[in-house]
Amino acid sequence: MIRMLLACLAALLVAAPAHADRVKDLGGFQGIRSNQLTGYGVVVGLPGTGDDNLEYTVQSLKAVASRFGLQLPPNMNPGMKNAAVVMVTAELPPFAKPGQRLDITVASMGKAKSLRGGSLILTPLLGADGQIYAMAQGNLAVGGLGAEGADGSKIVVNVPSTGRIPEGATVERAVATGFDTAPTLTFNLARADLTTAQNVASAINQRLGGGVAQAIDAVSVAVRAPAGAQVRTALMSEIENLDVNSAEPSAKVIVNARTGTVVINSAVRVGPAAVTHGKLTVRIDENQRISQPAPFSQGQTAVEQRSGVAIDEEKKPMFLINPGPKLADVVKAVNAIGASPADLVAILEALKEAGSLKAELIVL
Structure with missing residues (x-):
């Protein structure tokens, strides 16, 4: 009995591949990636820690007021200590659908000392193509803290001019990945290596049949697949879980x-x-x-x-x-x-x- 167990263990050790990694840990399929979103907005409700009458802050508030049909006089210069202009950034994950929520980061662009206690007014988030993909709004969570005395002495903890809004944006448009209509599926390695690319292609061919996958260069492996999102999704899932010997x-x-x-x-x-x-x-x-x-x-x-x-x-x-x-x-x-x-x-x-x-x- 002991000899049989030792023989089984030896067979398992021999069969186990050395330095085997899952394909999904080596890279990802082309087109399935996150996208960066950016927006320009205004934070209001600050306790006197805003931009303090910067010209572009005044213009931004006038633009916000005009959305609701309110026209401020041209020579009017409202107090800006309770408002700040900010940049809003977010990352749109692959396959994100309209209605899903995103975490956003809000950072001051002007002289605002702190964004603590502020609320972001409805802000569109644009992609690299200039199209709106999400809308952001909500109350900021600021981890930093700042305090200043009458004699000019001050103390700052962390960075109070930057904050986050968990689930502060709503996706309004999905990004077309194109993986279901492309002639072939392309798997890209995170690190260029000719040997690893060839090993990935060989592992796919052993599982799906010869000639299905071909290493194009040190990064890309092309996989022939039938059209259709459902068929390709199942195929990509199977490929991602294959074990490959990394070079x-x-x-x-x-x-x-x-x-x-x-x-x-x-x-x-x-x-x-x-x-x-x-x-x-x-x-x-x-x-x-x-x-x-x-x-x-x-x-x-x-x-x-x-x-x-x-x-x-x-x-x-x-x-x-x-x-x-x-x-x-x-x-x-x-x-x-x-x-x-x-x-x-x-x-x-x-x-x-x-x-x-x-x-x-x-x-x-």
């Missing part, structure tokens, strides 16, 4: 020069090289000595300058990096000399110039 990423060393962070992926290899690393410190001490002549002599009191120059060099032995070590060997060798993150960057750059570092060195 090993190219060797890269990422260095953040501002924080000293160094990230090395598992594909990095180092050729044979000898490395030594040490620190040279030059110290100069300046001392002054008063020279006093003997009594009844012709000498004068003088200041004598004395300088001490010393050089300290930290002694560290040279170590040898064997050819073809993996990530753990590289880290172990660098830690052996006690290198700091800044020193590690210098060593990696030197190895790259010497041709021993088999990786792309990226400095952020």
